[in-house]
Amino acid sequence: MLLGLAGSVAPICSGPNRITQENFDRIHEGMSPEEVRKILGKDDRQVHVPTSEVTTEVDRWQLGPNRIVVRFTDGRLDEKDLHLATALEILQWYAKKGAAKVGVKWP
Secondary structure, three states, rough: HHHHHHHHHHHHHHOEEEEHHHHHHHHOOOHHHHHHHHOOOOOOOEEEOOOOOOOEEEEEEEEEEEEEEEEEOOOOEEEEEEOOOOOOHHHHHHHHHHHHHHOOOOO
């Protein structure tokens, strides 16, 4: 019962959700990183992969098990990916996080 309560309260306490289908649909090929960040806010993780010909930047926004990952090549969006977790995935994600906080090893 405690696990169910923790799983239902955690998403409520985590603040506004930027990782939605609606926000994902607002992001289009050719957008700049600044345009995407206006929609999703500051990214959680950036990876820059410069080569001799092009610069690739991968940005990631994540809230719990939900995430949006986009790739920019030469400053323009050319690939995007969305993962919206199922209810079971969300429960498992929060249960693993809670278990880790109290020192319980999760398989």
